[in-house]
Each structure stands twice: as C-alpha cells, then as structure tokens.
Amino acid sequence: MGSALDIPLHVKYIQSLGENKDDLVYHLTAHLRLNAVYWGLTALCVMKHKDALDRDEMVEFVMSCWDDEAGAFGAHPDHDAHLLSTLSAIQILVMQDALDRVDVPRIVKYILSLQQPSGVFAGDAFGEIDTRFLYCAVNALSLLGHLHELDVEKTVGYIRRCRNFDGGFGAREGAESHAAQVWVCVAALAILDKLDEVDVDTLAWWLAERQLPSGGLNGRPEKLEDVCYSHWVLSSLSILKKLHWINADKLIAFILSAQDLEHGGIADRPGDQADVFHTIFGVAGLSLLGYPGLDDLDPVYCMPAGLIESKGLRKDWEALPRKTSP
C-alpha cells in the first residue's frame, strides 16, 4: 500500500479540532489544550499551511491562558500555570511573531524559580521533577533570549547524572532510558552546546535499535512501535548526526500507513484513532526524513527550522536531503 501524505486532508483535520464543542474527549483534554495548539500550529507550518488557523485568534487564546498569580501560562483559561504549557505558549507566540505580548521578565523569573538544588526543574510549584521540564526551561529561556541567566553547569550536571548504561537518559536520576527523555536531554544539551556529554556511538546504537521490522520505531527495548517516536528517536539521531543509521524508506512507509485517510490526522499506529499529537510527530519525522513538499523542522526546538535559524539559534544537526518527489 503506497499512500502519500495527504496534506490538504490533515490541514482540514487540524482546522476542525476544537470546532466540535460537543465532543466529550475534547473537553476531557482541556489540560492539554495549549500544547495541542502548539502541535497543530507546528504541523501546519511544516506542511506549509501556517495560515490555515487564524493568527490573532490564536494569540488571544494563548494570552487567555496567562495565570497572573504565577506569572506563566496554564494549559487552558482558568488552569494553573505549568512549565509544559508555558513552553508551548512561548513557542506559539514566537511562531506567530507575538512575543511582545508577553511579560518576559516575569516568565523568566517563574522558569528559574522552578530549578531545584539538584539542577533538575520542577513542572510547577507542586514539585514533580522530570528532565522534560529541564528541557522546557532551557528551550523557553533560549527562545526568550534569557539563557544566560541559567546556571548551565548545574543544569548539565543533572543531565549527566541521568545518563545510563546504554548511553541514553531517563526522566530523572536513576530512571530508565526512554526515547522521549533521551530527546529532551540531548536537545537540552544541544541548546547548551554541551553535546560532548553524550556517548554518541553507544546512544546512536541504542536509538538505531528502536526500529522494528515494521519500519516503525519504539521508545524502549521490547516495546511497540509508535509514530511519536518518529520524532523523539529521529530528532535525537538528527542532532547526533546519525539519522542514516535507520531505514528511512521503511519508516516513511510506516508513518504514512498510520494516516487516517478518511477523517485526516495521523495515529500512533495503523488502524488506530488519529490525534494532533501523533499528527505533528509523524509530520516532523517525515520532514527530517526528507519527504517532499514539507518545510524543514528544527529537531532541537521542534519548530520551523527557518525561524529558529533566523533567530541565530540553529545548532549543528543534520536531516536527510529533501526529495523532490515521493
């Protein structure tokens, strides 16, 4: 089955998200709303249809998620501030060229206040720690132009302590390597220009072994393939410049087979329900693999590469050359 990426269909799919106010699942996922807007917008940008969603409406929505008590963004109006949604907010505003709407010093203060003595970041005042939040902090500070306020040695020290016997990284000190955590740690190290902390040969080997016979990638040994790992594993390999260590054609075929060609969107695997999370990560993977008709994606920031480059933030990563036809 050789399908192509049905860009117009997926654009319509993203546009339709949030239109059906009677959808129970839509409301049950309000705690992810700002993240979902970022995923949708990034996917549209990569598919070269950025204007499919109204810019001003989106910016107003982002601002409506501002939690003035905390000085940062929550996932939805009236939801509490959190680092995850704060990063998504900043990413959206950067992509929409609306960063001037934001109280930068306040957000920087919020972000820095979440760093723990160990060097890791908490997600919010309730103290959950995870290297994902460390990445959110580093990425956000970088986009805000305030990375110089970060204690780099302390931050890198924590990542170093998360390094495992397989070359990978976990959610916190002692935690098992998982592709998503590998990506957040490697990308954070890339932003901080500390990729020398990575045992590239061992980690790239571990990452390459995520490809299963189906062509899809899993996140850890003996787990199922899932389209979202097309971003985390692939972006990590791209940053380590070992993207050629996996079979690109088979992965492309796998991602394409996970499309919902009736209603649009991409799912975690063929036959499953599509969602915007797997749509962006599938499209991100295709972009890094050189799929034709897509724009370049920066694997460190998971944002349009041209935009990141224009801000002087591009790091030394490699994607496969863009094909002119599938």
Next chain:
Amino acid sequence: MHGVKRVKYSREALAAKKERELAKLKEYQSLTAEVLARKKTRDLTHESFDLTTKLLQVNPEFYTVWNYRRNILTGRVFFERTPEEINALLSDDLSLTTSLLKQHPKVYWIWNHRYWCLRQVPDGPTEADPNGWRQVYWNKELFVVEKMLDADPRNFHAWNYRRYVLEQMPVKRSEQSELNYTRRKIEANFSNFSAWHQRSKVLTSMWEAGKLDKIRSLEEEFDLVKNAMYTDPNDQSVWIYHRWLIGTGEDKDVLEREITSIRELFEEQPDSKWCMESLVFYQRLLLRKHGKALSVEIRKRMESECLGLLSKLQTIDPDRKQRYMDLAQGGLPV
C-alpha cells in the same frame, strides 16, 4: 491517545453515541464550572474538597483540580486537624490514587499526588518515634508498587516510584535485597530491560560504596548474562547489558574470555546479529586496548574478521546497513 482503535460507526450508532456523550458532557462541564468557580474564590470548604474528588474520578488528568485539592488540604484542613486525623486523610487520598492508578497506571498527575501525600505525613505516632507513621506508609508503598510491577514489569512510573520509596524510607532496605529483586524480575523475563537497568544502578552504587567486591560481582553478572544469552540470543537487553559489563575493556583476560564465549554461541547461532555485532565491537576493543600485546598477524586476522562480520550484518540486518558501513570504515589500521 495511544492504542485506541479507529472505530467505524453506523449512522444510528454514531447518533446514539453522541446522545450518550452529550449527557455526560453537560454533567462534566457543569461540574468543572462549579469546581473552577469555587477555586477562583479560594473556597476551601469540605464541600469543595468533595467536588474535587468527584471531578478527579471522572478526569484524573485534570492537574489544576489536583492542585486545588492540595491547596484545600494545606490551606485549611491540615490546620484544623490533629496529626492522627491528617494521617487518616492522607491514607484516604492514597487509596483514591491507588484506585485511579488501577485504571490509569501511567498518568503522571496521579503519581504526583501520591508523591505529594507521602511528603505530608506528619511526625508520629510519638515524639520518641517520629518516623513510625512514615515507615508504615513506605512499607505499604513498596507493596503497592510491587503489585503494579507484577501487572506491568515495564511501567517506568512504577519503577521510578520504587526508586523513590527505597530512597525515602526512614529504615532503608539493603541494596542486596534490591539486587535480589531485580534478579527475580530478570529470571521471570530476560527481556525486562527495566530490571536490567535497575540492576545496573544498584550494582554501580554498591561498587562505588565498596559494599561489593567488583571483580567477583562482575563474574556473577557475566554468568547471569551468559545464561540469558544462551536462553534467548535475540534479546537485545542482555547484549546491551553485557556491553556495559565489559566497559572500557581494561581487563584483557575477561575481554578474551567473553569473546570466546560469544564465539561459541555464534557457532550454534550463525545468523545471530547480536553475536556478530558484539564480536566486532569486542575484538576492536581488544585491538584498541591491548593490540600491542598481539602479533601483527593476529591483529590483521581480527580486523579482517570484523570487516567480514560487518559485511554479513549489512545483509542480515539491512535496516541498519548504514551503521555497519560506517563501522567498517571506522576500523583501526593494523
């Protein structure tokens, strides 16, 4: 969403589903509006607390409502209660998270609340025994997390939580007992990478603290791994762990012994990708670290064998062909 099958509904079925959902939705929206309105006015009443319970049971991922619940507890309830009563409340909240985790074992927000509850346990039962209550909780927590790991031995939330419990217990379990636990998990399933990973952490800690003789311990590990390799040569966990045991290859005898051992397995399993990959890696490691002790002929033969294996690997593991080609180019001049 993960693992949710795409379902095709008939028009009637879809209409019926929509109707059912609409009723649920209206209830959910009204409950949400109520709770968030109360939160806005900083309502810390018992009524509000009960409403958070109701809402979280419907949607345990609603992190803002977990926050609100915690704020009610710390903002009012804990001030009004005795330590015993606080203890009982925390116990109830832990039970709430246990029942939610049964249905949602991988939701971060539920685990968070558990961590938070345990941090709130007051000193007690007496001044002379301020950690008594804590110790009881921690023992229970270990029991709960073991049940979760029996249900899903790869659940990293549960493993992370296990590490946290072991670290926080006032009276610590011995690292040897944790080593035994990982062995049980590994022997139940050699493919349990999470258990091998945990083992690597415990061993590292014990070696660094001088609690275990590293050389003898490594021998035991090589035995364990050899057993696993022979039982299931396709299991990547074992090979990745083995590479870690070899480490920087300082010990020439161990390196040569392991190469011989893998070679024997390779004779039984001539298509084993892992045998080939490992023979290349370890022989090149031997050449790099101890090449000077070997004759030129032997060195040439070893590198030649490595190139042959890398060529074969390109055929039997074609998805990763480019890596094997890179490795073939990256060999050492002999």
